[in-house]
Amino acid sequence: GTLQNDDFRNLEELGTGNGGSVIKVEHLSTGVIMAKKIVLIDAKPAVRKQILRELHIMYDCDSVYIVSSYGAYLTEPNICICMEFMDKGSFDGVYKRNGPIDIRVVGKVAFCVLEGLRYLYDVHRIIHRDIKPSNILLNSAGEIKLCDFGVSGELINSIANTFVGTSIYMSPERIQGGDYSVKSDIWSLGITLIELAHGRFPFNDSDSDDEDDMMEDSLRPPTITPDSPFSRRRSRGVSLHGSLMTMSIIELMHQIVKEPAPRLMAIGPDGRRRFPVEAEELVDACLDKEPEKRSMPGGLAQFKWIEMSKNDPIDLKAWAATT
Ligand code: ADP
Ligand code: MG
Numbered sequence: 001g002t003l004q005n006d007d008f009r010n011l012e013e014l015g016t017g018n019g020g021s022v023i024k025v026e027h028l029s030t031g032v033i034m035a036k037k038i039v040l041i042d043a044k045p046a047v048r049k050q051i052l053r054e055l056h057i058m059y060d061c062d063s064v065y066i067v068s069s070y071g072a073y074l075t076e077p078n079i080c081i082c083m084e085f086m087d088k089g090s091f092d093g094v095y096k097r098n099g100p101i102d103i104r105v106v107g108k109v110a111f112c113v114l115e116g117l118r119y120l121y122d123v124h125r126i127i128h129r130d131i132k133p134s135n136i137l138l139n140s141a142g143e144i145k146l147c148d149f150g151v152s153g154e155l156i157n158s159i160a161n162t163f164v165g166t167s168i169y170m171s172p173e174r175i176q177g178g179d180y181s182v183k184s185d186i187w188s189l190g191i192t193l194i195e196l197a198h199g200r201f202p203f204n205d206s207d208s209d210d211e212d213d214m215m216e217d218s219l220r221p222p223t224i225t226p227d228s229p230f231s232r233r234r235s236r237g238v239s240l241h242g243s244l245m246t247m248s249i250i251e252l253m254h255q256i257v258k259e260p261a262p263r264l265m266a267i268g269p270d271g272r273r274r275f276p277v278e279a280e281e282l283v284d285a286c287l288d289k290e291p292e293k294r295s296m297p298g299g300l301a302q303f304k305w306i307e308m309s310k311n312d313p314i315d316l317k318a319w320a321a322t323t
Helices: 045-060 091-098 103-124 153-158 182-198 214-219 247-258 277-286 304-311 316-321
Strands: 008-016 020-027 032-040 069-075 078-084 136-138 144-146
Touching: 008 032, 020 078, 045 069, 045 078, 045 153, 091 136, 091 182, 103 136, 103 144, 103 182, 103 277, 103 304, 103 316, 182 277, 277 304
Parallel strands: none
Antiparallel strands: 008 020, 020 032, 032 078, 069 078, 136 144
16 A cells, blocks of 8 residues: 555654655554655645656666665655665765775675666666765665665656755766766766775865875865865855855866866875776776766676676675674
8 A cells, every 4th residue: 555654653864965854764564664765845736646656666676786665655745755774874974984995895886886777777767867875875784775866857856955966976068068868877986986995075175285195085074075065174154054056066066077087096195006907997987078988887887897896705794794
């Protein structure tokens, strides 16, 4: 049957994003623990029903690389989406708690995200549209899964927040107003992989003075994050909640379009190699600034590092227990 608010007991808040908040809940009649996403939408009843119809695609998604869905329902003025609870949270939390993530684990993330993207695109013709560390989830079985993919165009249009769709993981062609393609997701994946391996978001203020001290730098929280798109060192005095569109996010967008793409810092400050050259090659391929030259998910799956990571016997369950 259809779900409703009375079916659940709230346990704790898991986090909030641009579009709403996510709560850990217990489904009372079955005892199943779920993650319930509450999105405030601004839409007429007909459009709300259309959104619910569009969300049905989620229930048809059946892949170990995609967070599964239990159902969605309306409670004015919100829409609630109930999904599989991932008890180790998202990868942004993992590196913010533990520092840079082991490159072998990052390789597993690359493999799982590419498999998830391929599944969504090849089977359902869905483009994810919001690849970033907070939409890549981990559980204590060591499984890595994607959530928050763009199944509903009407939902995207109706979210009562003007800044939904503006992301610091956006590709140069998207910033310049181009059409969204699966290749834009590949750009976002490249940025995400660097962020996880370095333990910080790879774009920075141009006058940053600490690039000679990678180790110390990588332990610091990122300068620019989705929650706080401001320089912590050089805040320009615009309140986050007042207006997300600040000078610093405009500067960042400018940097993404005009500057060379960021790269994996495979050679450490001591001159020694920290990451395999195959990882560098994959990230460079994701971050080709020209979408025509950037590979599709299927093409990237052929890369050496993805093959290596797929076959890597690293025990993700044991690793997840340390996070
Ligand atoms: P964002 O993805 O921008 O952080 P969201 O509202 O999508 O914002 O999610 C807020 C937080 O809730 C995420 O950062 C993530 O840590 C957590 N979260 C989302 N979905 C789940 C889930 N299915 N299981 C566990 N935690 C989740
Ligand atoms: Mg999310």
